[in-house]
Amino acid sequence: MQTVSNLRERRLPTGSEGGVGMTTSALRDLANRHPDRVDKQPFLEVVDLRVHFPTDDGLVKSVDGLSFALDRGKTLGIVGESGSGKSVTSLAIMGLHTRPASEQTRPGAQLSGEIYLEGDELLAKTPEYVRGLRGKRMAMIFQDPLSAMNPYYTVGHQIIEAYQIHNPVNKKAARKHAIDMLGRVGIPEPSRRVDAYPHQFSGGMRQRAMIAMALSCDPDLLIADEPTTALDVTVQAQILDLIRDLQREFNSSVVLITHDLGVVAELADDVLVMYAGRAMEYGSADQLFNRPAHPYTWGLLGSMPRFDRARSERLLAITGSPPSLINVPPGCPFHPRCAYAARNGGLSEEVRPELVPVEPGHIVACHLSETDREQIWEHEIAPKL
Amino acid sequence: MFAYIVRRLLWAVLLLIVLSMVTFSIFYLIPRLGGATPETLATRYVGRAATPETVHLTAERLGFLDPVPVQYWHWLKGVFVGADFDYGAGVEHCPAPCFGYSFITKQPVWPELLDRAPVTISLTIGAAIIWLVAGVSIGVISALRRGTVFDRGAMGVALAGVSLPIFFTGLIALAFFSYKLGITAPGGTYVPFSQNPALWAYSLLLPWITLAFLFSAQYARLTRAGMLETMSEDYIRTARAKGLPERRVILKHALRGALTPVLTIFGLDVGLLLGGAVLTEKTFSLNGLGKYAYDGIVNGDLPKILGVTLVAGFFVIMANLFVDLLYGVIDPRVRLE
Numbered sequence: 001m002q003t004v005s006n007l008r009e010r011r012l013p014t015g016s017e018g019g020v021g022m023t024t025s026a027l028r029d030l031a032n033r034h035p036d037r038v039d040k041q042p043f044l045e046v047v048d049l050r051v052h053f054p055t056d057d058g059l060v061k062s063v064d065g066l067s068f069a070l071d072r073g074k075t076l077g078i079v080g081e082s083g084s085g086k087s088v089t090s091l092a093i094m095g096l097h098t099r100p101a102s103e104q105t106r107p108g109a110q111l112s113g114e115i116y117l118e119g120d121e122l123l124a125k126t127p128e129y130v131r132g133l134r135g136k137r138m139a140m141i142f143q144d145p146l147s148a149m150n151p152y153y154t155v156g157h158q159i160i161e162a163y164q165i166h167n168p169v170n171k172k173a174a175r176k177h178a179i180d181m182l183g184r185v186g187i188p189e190p191s192r193r194v195d196a197y198p199h200q201f202s203g204g205m206r207q208r209a210m211i212a213m214a215l216s217c218d219p220d221l222l223i224a225d226e227p228t229t230a231l232d233v234t235v236q237a238q239i240l241d242l243i244r245d246l247q248r249e250f251n252s253s254v255v256l257i258t259h260d261l262g263v264v265a266e267l268a269d270d271v272l273v274m275y276a277g278r279a280m281e282y283g284s285a286d287q288l289f290n291r292p293a294h295p296y297t298w299g300l301l302g303s304m305p306r307f308d309r310a311r312s313e314r315l316l317a318i319t320g321s322p323p324s325l326i327n328v329p330p331g332c333p334f335h336p337r338c339a340y341a342a343r344n345g346g347l348s349e350e351v352r353p354e355l356v357p358v359e360p361g362h363i364v365a366c367h368l369s370e371t372d373r374e375q376i377w378e379h380e381i382a383p384k385l
Numbered sequence: 386m387f388a389y390i391v392r393r394l395l396w397a398v399l400l401l402i403v404l405s406m407v408t409f410s411i412f413y414l415i416p417r418l419g420g421a422t423p424e425t426l427a428t429r430y431v432g433r434a435a436t437p438e439t440v441h442l443t444a445e446r447l448g449f450l451d452p453v454p455v456q457y458w459h460w461l462k463g464v465f466v467g468a469d470f471d472y473g474a475g476v477e478h479c480p481a482p483c484f485g486y487s488f489i490t491k492q493p494v495w496p497e498l499l500d501r502a503p504v505t506i507s508l509t510i511g512a513a514i515i516w517l518v519a520g521v522s523i524g525v526i527s528a529l530r531r532g533t534v535f536d537r538g539a540m541g542v543a544l545a546g547v548s549l550p551i552f553f554t555g556l557i558a559l560a561f562f563s564y565k566l567g568i569t570a571p572g573g574t575y576v577p578f579s580q581n582p583a584l585w586a587y588s589l590l591l592p593w594i595t596l597a598f599l600f601s602a603q604y605a606r607l608t609r610a611g612m613l614e615t616m617s618e619d620y621i622r623t624a625r626a627k628g629l630p631e632r633r634v635i636l637k638h639a640l641r642g643a644l645t646p647v648l649t650i651f652g653l654d655v656g657l658l659l660g661g662a663v664l665t666e667k668t669f670s671l672n673g674l675g676k677y678a679y680d681g682i683v684n685g686d687l688p689k690i691l692g693v694t695l696v697a698g699f700f701v702i703m704a705n706l707f708v709d710l711l712y713g714v715i716d717p718r719v720r721l722e
Contacts, residue, residue: 142626150624
């Protein structure tokens with residue numbers, strides 16, 4: 001597990017503003033929502049995404065006005081607690097939510113907003129069009145590779161299937177490709193293991209096979225939803241290394257969804273902190289780890305266990321639990337759990353904070369004044385991290 | 386694998402012997418609890434008007450006076466090496482496998498079983514194919530259209546199918562389709578397949594459909610439940626994420642998992658029916674194993690009952706073995722290493 005101080009040291013020498021600078025204008029525009037921005041097109045751009053699920057208890061607003069942008073070859077980490085809308089966002093990008101009134105077994109989702117993949121607005125496209133993109137231009141890795149692979153078919157068969165659906169090749173060529181992919185993700189004896197079933201693989205091997213399946217069509221966008229959560233710590237590091245290496249090799253953009261800040265520090269160029277379906281803070285990894293500006297981000301950083309702190313010291317845990325997504329608290333959704341909400345004279349309880357830039361490429365949705373924020377960070381939070 | 390099958394077959398033989406013992410005991414011992422004597426049993430074969438001497442002689446000749454274990458031993462020996470019977474008109478030899486002579490018709494049981502088995506097999510196989518195809522398709526469509534008119538309608542009809550007995554639906558169907566409309570064969574018709582396949586199918590069409598209606602209802606419900614379960618599996622989401630067309634996701638990835646429980650029940654049902662679809666055969670007056678068993682039970686004709694019981698037991702055990710082996714094909718996780 002990375003410690004925050006380690007992260008900071010790692011980040012400081014390499015934490016150039018260059019990577020972030022590329023999206024700075026986009027970020028500023030997203031914060032201010034200028035619809036007429038035409039100068040630069042990010043690879044993936046999500047604008048004011050809303051995903052709502054009608055249920056018997058009311059409307060569940062899983063994602064409620066989320067915007068972000070991702071350049072080619074870059075990695076965006078989306079961080080948040082369970083139920084903050086991370087996975088729902090990724091499924092929305094992949095087009096895997098079912099619209100209402102369709103004949104499906106899952107309750108339908110109401111989606112609005114825009115999702116651009118290289119300028120192609122996906123939400124307006126037909127399901128069939130998006131299906132053609134899935135697996136080919138955008139692929140996904142899931143949390144638990146055991147349940148995410150079909151137990152009834154061999155690993156090879158499942159990779160071959162993914163490859164053949166988008167590439168007009170015969171079975172033999174597809175099989176050769178599958179063996180090739182298994183070798184590339186570091187599975188020993190791929191020509192033998194290709195005929196094994198998922199249950200015959202170890203957890204790490206299964207995740208490697210999942211990655212091989214996802215990358216089989218050389219997608220431009222890879223969404224990794226908690227790719228290491230179900231794995232041993234030692235295997236986690238291997239998988240993260242693998243994702244990084246393959247990303248360089250294929251020059252894919254990666255959306256990395258996790259609740260583990262160590263994983264984000266390992267891979268992400270940019271970080272988006274989500275809470276109750278909204279962005280709380282968004283900036284480069286350097287900014288998020290070295291100059292976090294939102295109390296929720298402080299809480300996430302403070303919740304990370306560390307070796308270099310006395311055991312008697314308490315973690316800076318976030319009190320309370322995530323809010324109901326049906327009755328999201330008015331004002332700032334985080335205010336019931338925020339230690340500093342009282343400083344804003346009732347503003348946090350009543351007015352929803354807009355995302356505003358605190359420095360170039362770094363936006364935060366918080367009512368704290370700049371002086372308050374800097375003072376709290378410097379005197380109360382930073383010394384404890 | 387081979388050793389496994391041999392072991393299962395040896396178990397099957399043992400199981401059949403136990404089954405025959407139990408049937409034998411039930412037939413002889415339970416009536417004695419109610420005060421019946423060997424003579425009471427014999428009376429049923431010679432008629433109430435017979436003199437006590439005749440009754441006693443008959444009981445002696447049929448071996449009813451021997452202790453039950455001895456009677457069982459004679460019967461078991463007959464199955465393996467054949468037996469000789471004395472019905473008063475000279476000694477008759479019954480070659481192995483000898484399941485004895487019917488008390489009533491004085492005909493050996495085994496040739497009768499062989500004679501009637503094709504009827505039951507024809508009835509079962511035809512109906513099984515219909516109910517499997519219909520039940521699974523309706524179940525899949527219902528699951529995919531959960532809550533729609535189709536789903537509610539199909540499940541309502543399925544409930545009716547499960548609840549209505551075959552002698553009700555069968556008689557209604559006969560009255561309507563065969564006797565009013567005249568589009569299906571009347572009851573009691575059976576043309577062997579070897580004689581005329583078209584007439585064979587025509588003669589069995591109504592029994593097939595009636596029997597299949599009863600079963601497909603159950604299969605539709607089972608498939609629907611299984612599909613709803615597998616459709617929410619993570620690997621279905623993965624299959625969609627790969628960009629597979631929805632049709633392929635359903636038919637290839639979801640259906641396979643949903644079919645495992647269906648297959649289990651299918652094996653048992655087919656095995657049971659092969660041993661005699663009693664109600665169906667009786668309703669449609671088909672001379673199959675079920676009707677044979679029915680006649681045996683009505684007349685207290687032990688050799689008939691024992692014969693059909695063992696054949697039924699054999700089919701159920703075989704069907705189970707077949708299903709177990711098929712599991713390995715369907716689900717690689719249970720494959721024998």
